[in-house]
Amino acid sequence: MFKRILIANRGEIALRVQRTCRELGVETVAVYSDPDRNALHVRNADAAVRIGPGLATESYLVMETIIEAAKQTGAEAIHPGYGFLSENAAFATACEEVGIVFIGPSADAMHALGDKVSARELLERAGVPIVPGANDIDANDIATASCEAERIGFPLLVKASAGGGGRGIRLVESAGELEEAMRASSSEAQTSFADGTIFLERYIEPARHIEVQLIADNHGNVRTYGERECSVQRRHQKLVEEAPSVAVTPKIRARLSQAAAAAATSAGYRNAGTVEFLMDSDGNFYFLEMNARLQVEHPVTEFVYGIDLVAQQLAVAAGEALPDAGDELPEPHGWSIECRINGEDPYDNFVPSFGLVEYVQPPLGPGTRFDSMLFDGLDVPVFYDSLLGKLIVWAETRPDAVARMRRALNDLVIAGVQTNIPFHLELLKHEDFIAGAISTSWLESEFTMPAVAEDDPREREALIAAALAAELVRGNGDASVASGPVSGWQRGARASAVHLRTRNGGLRGWQRGIGS
Amino acid sequence: MATRHRFLIDGHEHSVAVERDGGAVTVQIDDEDPVAVDATNSGLPGLFSVLVDGEPSTAYVSRRGAGFEVTVAGRRFTVDSATGGSKRRGPVGGLEETPGKVTAPLGGVVIEVHVAPGDTIEVGQPLMVIEAMKMQNEVQAPLAGTITAVHYSKGDRVDAKGDLLVEYDPAETADEDDPAGD
Structure with missing residues (x-):
């Protein structure tokens, strides 16, 4: 096992990796941009290195700086987390060249899987079901494309081989729209990825997003850990994930697992990885793409399989072989759900919300896990994504897990930044979600965030609290409470408020208000 | 001895009258029935535990200009002072x-x-x-x-x-x- 690794990431995932490292006795090196100087992942590390200003392109995405930081601090390996450099083949190569282990797949495997057309061809040969489509499409040869389109059937999607994040995708409802869609997709792909290669794919709708977790070592062993259901999405962003899926029977799970393992084997894959599939209402599934990294939603799998995926990543990266588990697939135990807690306002069209988090009360209790970067006084930077934390619960059954998640969401208090907790509470009440009758388009087509009720009881509570706070600040009512039971909080609070001001004058919130 | 506060939430004005009698506090919002309020904040200035007629709730209050921002059960309210000359936000966008x-x-x-x-x-x-x-x-x-x-x-x-x-x-x-x- 490694003695010391560098974590090339920030936020909750950097902390997540640190926690396992600490348990394994592996030292961690944190990297940070200027606005992250005060972040928890910096304080929680054994060593910390500044890598630049706030913009990710000047800090968390600068390979040379990060590799230099690893060399300086004696890190033997780099864990990339998710996002940033985690699926960058050039980074994996650069690490290899200086003798640092990249905790991920080889650059070759990333290349093979990163290009969508080559991945489709590779997996087709490996016997993995892929979405019916046509790979060799010339954007200027409309005659051939039309023939292929008739064979595939409408509606279909025109996609960019190098695509990602929804760019280069066009939906074609009928033959007449094909030519224009091909031209638009190809030129967008050329602009975005400098590669105008396109392909056609049947449009499967309604479809569930089902993904299989696996871990592969350097010795040809691949182990799968069942599926995750990630169909609750807005603008291709997952919001709620669960394991297992209501739509996956043991039989389908066995076929999914086999397909995922074949995908990993065919690419010579090493590391934790996720194979994403689209699954139609008849249980037919098709390969979508492979994510060559730890996923945001990995904790739901950890809960139902009782494993630590980061520990397994470190072990296989250090060259250890997966212990032989026989041919039996592991069975999921119980049910796990994750809600992504984002800084966004569900009452105002989900506009991003960031700034000073003044108070956090994490949810505790049975079956509850909160992976988060939050602490009282964190100034959430605007440079990165809106994920503040992930709330994950486990219970024996799905209804129990839903009830536990509701309880935990109500227990979680985050003051200062508006979060999407109210959205999650509404979602968990929806009859379609409760029935598990969801697809990737369900959230955007069927779910509407209810407007706040006119007589929202929280408004009364806010007014009462504001009035009491106003008296606290202005000193109203002092005389009448001098000896009463209320005097304690008034005096105590003012003393601590003044204390804050003298230490840290001119800041925000209470501090700024006192005496103004 | 009552103190009256005037607040704005989402452009609606509310009056909150706080009456103290010894240790007992009664609060009347607009023309609703007055309610018995017991509040404590245990040393962290903004964190209020409030019992309204014995029913508990938690509110976190921070100051914003002449007003407050109050978080109750996942919802954040901007509570502006309706009397204190607070800057009213114009329409946006x-x-x-x-x-x-x-x-x-x-x-x-x-x-x-x-x-x-x-x-x-x-x-x-x-x-x-x-x-x-x-x-x-x-x-x-x-x-x-x-x-x-x-x-x-x-x-x-x-x-x-x-x-x-x-x-x-x-x-x-x-x-x-x-x-x-x-």
């Missing part, structure tokens, strides 16, 4: 803006600035791009006119929704041109 001023649709980092003082602008023309949490938001000209001031440069941080970004002289337009708009 798009065509509802005060002519001559363009305010931020959200806080974030300015990643592009497309105009400078003296430039003439057309309706819908991109003025700036503000990025927050990896989402880019284009700020467009609500009316045609001439730019008189640009308050942010590339890389600047915009603190909050409603902050003044750009000022311009609206062009003289024939009012009858397109009375319905679109």
Whole structure:
């Protein structure tokens, strides 16, 4: 096992990796941009290195700086987390060249899987079901494309081989729209990825997003850990994930697992990885793409399989072989759900919300896990994504897990930044979600965030609290409470408020208000 | 001895009367029935545990200008003082803006600035791009006119929704041109 690794990431995932490292006795090196100087992942590390200003392109995405930081601090390996450099083949190569282990797949495997057309061809040969489509499409040869389109059937999607994040995708409802869609997709792909290669794919709708977790070592062993259901999405962003899926029977799970393992084997894959599939209402599934990294939603799998995926990543990266588990697939135990807690306002069209988090009360209790970067006084930077934390619960059954998640969401208090907790509470009440009758388009087509009720009881509570706070600040009512039971909080609070001001004058919130 | 507070939430005014009698506190909101309130904040100034007629709730209060921001059960309220001369926020974004001023649709980092003082602008023309949490938001000209001031440069941080970004002289337009708009 490694003695010391560098974590090339920030936020909750950097902390997540640190926690396992600490348990394994592996030292961690944190990297940070200027606005992250005060972040928890910096304080929680054994060593910390500044890598630049706030913009990710000047800090968390600068390979040379990060590799230099690893060399300086004696890190033997780099864990990339998710996002940033985690699926960058050039980074994996650069690490290899200086003798640092990249905790991920080889650059070759990333290349093979990163290009969508080559991945489709590779997996087709490996016997993995892929979405019916046509790979060799010339954007200027409309005659051939039309023939292929008739064979595939409408509606279909025109996609960019190098695509990602929804760019280069066009939906074609009928033959007449094909030519224009091909031209638009190809030129967008050329602009975005400098590669105008396109392909056609049947449009499967309604479809569930089902993904299989696996871990592969350097010795040809691949182990799968069942599926995750990630169909609750807005603008291709997952919001709620669960394991297992209501739509996956043991039989389908066995076929999914086999397909995922074949995908990993065919690419010579090493590391934790996720194979994403689209699954139609008849249980037919098709390969979508492979994510060559730890996923945001990995904790739901950890809960139902009782494993630590980061520990397994470190072990296989250090060259250890997966212990032989026989041919039996592991069975999921119980049910796990994750809600992504984002800084966004569900009452105002989900506009991003960031700034000073003044108070956090994490949810505790049975079956509850909160992976988060939050602490009282964190100034959430605007440079990165809106994920503040992930709330994950486990219970024996799905209804129990839903009830536990509701309880935990109500227990979680985050003051200062508006979060999407109210959205999650509404979602968990929806009859379609409760029935598990969801697809990737369900959230955007069927779910509407209810407007706040006119007589929202929280408004009364806010007014009462504001009035009491106003008296606290202005000193109203002092005389009448001098000896009463209320005097304690008034005096105590003012003393601590003044204390804050003298230490840290001119800041925000209470501090700024006192005496103004 | 009652103290009366006047607050604004979402443009609606509310009166909150706090009556103290020894240790007992009674609160009356607008013309509702008065309720018995027991509150404590245990040393962390903003964190209130409130019992309203024995029913518990938790509120976190922070000061914002002359008003407060209060978080109750996942919802954040801006509670402005209706008497204390607090700055009232104008409408934000798009065509509802005060002519001559363009305010931020959200806080974030300015990643592009497309105009400078003296430039003439057309309706819908991109003025700036503000990025927050990896989402880019284009700020467009609500009316045609001439730019008189640009308050942010590339890389600047915009603190909050409603902050003044750009000022311009609206062009003289024939009012009858397109009375319905679109």
